[in-house]
Amino acid sequence: RIIAMAVRVLVGCKRVIDYAVKIRVKPDRTGVETQNVKHSMNPFDEIAIEEAIRLKEKKVAEEIVAVSCGPEKCQETLRTALAMGADRAVHVQVDQQQYESLQPLAVAKLLSKVVEKEKINLVVLGKQAIDDDCNQTGQMTAALLGWPQATFASKITLVDDKLEVVREIDGGLETIQVNMPAVVTADLRLNEPRYATLPNIMKAKKKPMEKLTPSDLGVDITPHYDVISVEDPPQREAGTKVDSVDDLVAKLKDKGVL
Amino acid sequence: VMFVRSGFRALSARFARLASTTTGVSRLPFAVLQPKDVQVFSEILGPRGVLTSLDDLDAYNVDWLRLYKGNSAAVLRPTTTEQVSRVLRYCNDRNLPVVPQGGNTGLVGGSVPVFDEIVLSTSLMNRLLSFDASSGALTCQAGCILQNLDSYLEDRGHVMPLDLGAKGSCQIGGNVATNAGGIRLLRYGSLHGSVLGVEAVLADGTVIDSLSPLRKDNTGYDVKQLFIGSEGTLGVITAVSILTPPRPQSINVSFMGCDSFDKVISVYREARHALGEILSACEFMDAEAMRLVSTHLSLHNPLSDFPFYALVETSGSNPDHDQQKMELFLEHVLNSDIAGDGTVSGELSKVQALWCLRERITEALRIDGTVYKYDVSIPVDKLYELVEQMRVRTSGLAKSVTGYGHLGDGNLHLNLTSDGFDPGLKALIEPFVYEWTAQQKGSISAEHGLGQMKPDCIYYSKSVETVQLMHNIKELLDPNGILNPYKTLPRDRWTDQTL
Numbered sequence: 001r002i003i004a005m006a007v008r009v010l011v012g013c014k015r016v017i018d019y020a021v022k023i024r025v026k027p028d029r030t031g032v033e034t035q036n037v038k039h040s041m042n043p044f045d046e047i048a049i050e051e052a053i054r055l056k057e058k059k060v061a062e063e064i065v066a067v068s069c070g071p072e073k074c075q076e077t078l079r080t081a082l083a084m085g086a087d088r089a090v091h092v093q094v095d096q097q098q099y100e101s102l103q104p105l106a107v108a109k110l111l112s113k114v115v116e117k118e119k120i121n122l123v124v125l126g127k128q129a130i131d132d133d134c135n136q137t138g139q140m141t142a143a144l145l146g147w148p149q150a151t152f153a154s155k156i157t158l159v160d161d162k163l164e165v166v167r168e169i170d171g172g173l174e175t176i177q178v179n180m181p182a183v184v185t186a187d188l189r190l191n192e193p194r195y196a197t198l199p200n201i202m203k204a205k206k207k208p209m210e211k212l213t214p215s216d217l218g219v220d221i222t223p224h225y226d227v228i229s230v231e232d233p234p235q236r237e238a239g240t241k242v243d244s245v246d247d248l249v250a251k252l253k254d255k256g257v258l
Numbered sequence: 259v260m261f262v263r264s265g266f267r268a269l270s271a272r273f274a275r276l277a278s279t280t281t282g283v284s285r286l287p288f289a290v291l292q293p294k295d296v297q298v299f300s301e302i303l304g305p306r307g308v309l310t311s312l313d314d315l316d317a318y319n320v321d322w323l324r325l326y327k328g329n330s331a332a333v334l335r336p337t338t339t340e341q342v343s344r345v346l347r348y349c350n351d352r353n354l355p356v357v358p359q360g361g362n363t364g365l366v367g368g369s370v371p372v373f374d375e376i377v378l379s380t381s382l383m384n385r386l387l388s389f390d391a392s393s394g395a396l397t398c399q400a401g402c403i404l405q406n407l408d409s410y411l412e413d414r415g416h417v418m419p420l421d422l423g424a425k426g427s428c429q430i431g432g433n434v435a436t437n438a439g440g441i442r443l444l445r446y447g448s449l450h451g452s453v454l455g456v457e458a459v460l461a462d463g464t465v466i467d468s469l470s471p472l473r474k475d476n477t478g479y480d481v482k483q484l485f486i487g488s489e490g491t492l493g494v495i496t497a498v499s500i501l502t503p504p505r506p507q508s509i510n511v512s513f514m515g516c517d518s519f520d521k522v523i524s525v526y527r528e529a530r531h532a533l534g535e536i537l538s539a540c541e542f543m544d545a546e547a548m549r550l551v552s553t554h555l556s557l558h559n560p561l562s563d564f565p566f567y568a569l570v571e572t573s574g575s576n577p578d579h580d581q582q583k584m585e586l587f588l589e590h591v592l593n594s595d596i597a598g599d600g601t602v603s604g605e606l607s608k609v610q611a612l613w614c615l616r617e618r619i620t621e622a623l624r625i626d627g628t629v630y631k632y633d634v635s636i637p638v639d640k641l642y643e644l645v646e647q648m649r650v651r652t653s654g655l656a657k658s659v660t661g662y663g664h665l666g667d668g669n670l671h672l673n674l675t676s677d678g679f680d681p682g683l684k685a686l687i688e689p690f691v692y693e694w695t696a697q698q699k700g701s702i703s704a705e706h707g708l709g710q711m712k713p714d715c716i717y718y719s720k721s722v723e724t725v726q727l728m729h730n731i732k733e734l735l736d737p738n739g740i741l742n743p744y745k746t747l748p749r750d751r752w753t754d755q756t757l
Binding site: 039 | 507589
């Protein structure tokens with residue numbers, strides 16, 4: 001019969017502007033204001049970590065490695081991942097300026113190299129980052145590794161060394177089976193991430209965090225496209241209040257709706 | 259009605275019978291609204307300034323808790339102080355009673371009519387007048403919504419010195435008129451300190467302009483203090499000048515589980531000691547409150563089940579420094595077994611999520627059923643004793659008995675619920691709650707005020723002489739008693755109407 005494999009999980013964590021923050025576009029329109037703005041872990045990545053931890057609690061996963069690519073502050077995000085229950089962290093150091101143009105293809109290449117280095121057989125990523133909404137890294141990583149991908153996962157089960165994944169798609173839910181090793185991307189309803197509790201927050205400080213650079217991994221992170229401008233969406237126009245049904249009908253006629 | 263002056267005890271015994279509020283309240287002989295009055299109001303306020311159709315009036319006649327329903331036939335919506343002045347002068351001449359109303363989020367029925375008093379709404383008086391970026395003084399009309407003011411200040415690096423669950427609907431005029439407390443009183447003090455100026459209109463239409471935004475002004479009696487907390491009975495506040503502190507750069511919230519209330523008190527003591535000047539809030543809630551928010555609002559408990567939970571917030575200018583202090587504090591409470599478990603975060607979305615657990619209890623209670631809501635100030639050590647006693651006393655009759663509140667201020671919010679109003683349950687609660695509180699020399703209304711729910715309970719916490727002085731002030735400022743009648747001052751002080 002099939003021997004259950006030791007599942008070694010890699011989870012990607014991106015440090016993004018906290019979703020509760022009011023976003024402001026920079027006056028020069030090159031991007032959004034990030035200085036002195038509250039950041040936190042990408043919500044979909046939190047869901048990914050939570051899923052990995054649950055797999056470990058079910059004794060399906062043996063070890064969880066959390067990875068983040070970016071400047072020094074990424075370590076805060078990795079500490080959160082460790083506090084939630086990841087075993088080790090890898091910080092791929094990219095300086096602030098290069099980070100501003102770090103794109104999904106480069107991240108996918110970096111993650112693939114870490115996967116090889118750490119002998120990972122399951123990659124769980126958030127489906128997309130809430131700052132760029134690219135929704136590409138998971139798919140590209142799978143392609144670079146030559147692994148199957150199961151994206152928009154709302155349920156993951158390991159059955160006889162294969163992954164059964166329920167995916168959220170436009171028409172509803174689709175259940176697929178993929179061979180391991182595989183890349184999975186987490187969607188909103190996969191789980192509700194836990195809060196890191198105090199004893200674990202304390203323990204996380206002692207967990208190992210390895211620091212690497214793109215050149216250590218032999219990856220060229222040169223961007224392949226340029227962002228030309230970032231702008232606010234058009235302002236919503238104020239509505240008008242009407243005093244009667246007749247008035248409403250008249251206004252709708254004016255606008256050509258009726 | 260004449261009452262002979264007697265000792266505090268005898269009075270409180272007498273008023274204990276009346277402590278079941280708004281029963282047996284009769285309409286005072288005010289005038290009744292006539293079409294000609296509506297005509298005059300329309301001329302002063304314009305067509306959108308007067309609401310008289312039944313569909314529109316409901317929202318203004320019923321309080322947020324849906325415990326009190328008035329019968330006002332008209333809602334007036336001025337946009338300027340001058341309009342308020344003209345309206346009040348007219349009402350005073352005509353002997354028409356008026357209820358000033360802001361966001362209508364008060365919890366003691368103070369903002370809705372008892373009978374057919376005219377509602378004077380400040381909702382359209384929502385202009386921001388000025389902001390001094392150096393001093394932080396913000397001046398605005400009374401109808402500005404608290405959360406909107408805070409958003410305005412957020413863009414300018416400042417913050418409102420008060421925060422409460424009703425922030426999305428409550429208006430600053432109402433906040434000042436009720437001396438609202440809230441979750442940041444611990445850090446920024448009461449409105450008596452942070453309000454720099456008030457513009458109010460008296461019953462006869464006189465405009466009292468005490469709106470100066472100066473931090474220091476010792477020129478005569480500080481009349482604005484009369485209006486702060488007067489619950490709309492001494493004047494209608496039309497504009498406010500308030501001191502806004504710089505917005506904290508870093509906010510951290512920790513949420514802890516404790517095995518006993520004594521340990522909760524220890525959390526507070528340790529927090530004051532270890533966090534010192536960056537401590538900005540210290541709240542507690544019990545297991546029942548957690549159960550209510552989980553059941554009715556699907557909020558998730560970040561920890562495992564504990565009998566009590568404590569929330570400690572820090573606000574400071576240096577994120578690293580604050581985080582370090584917070585971590586040392588938490589390590590200590592965990593290692594000394596003061597807290598069994600906890601979580602902490604500086605991330606904005608998590609901070610908001612943790613606060614929801616405490617701020618939305620009121621909402622969950624309202625969904626649970628009819629709410630019997632009490633708000634008392636007692637020594638911190640005894641804060642939960644009242645809840646335990648009530649639980650025993652009402653066992654079998656009450657659906658839910660919960661205690662939560664502003665631990666740092668010694669302010670307990672005791673709430674009971676039942677399916678539908680139960681007079682038997684009410685009789686078990688009142689006057690026991692008030693008598694118990696009076697015995698602890700506490701306040702029977704820490705921050706909610708008296709409204710129409712508790713005017714007769716005033717003697718549990720204030721002396722006869724003090725109430726007499728309040729009455730004298732009321733007579734002076736509103737001799738016809740048209741401003742928010744039947745509220746705040748006890749029944750034996752309601753002006754006898756002689757025309």
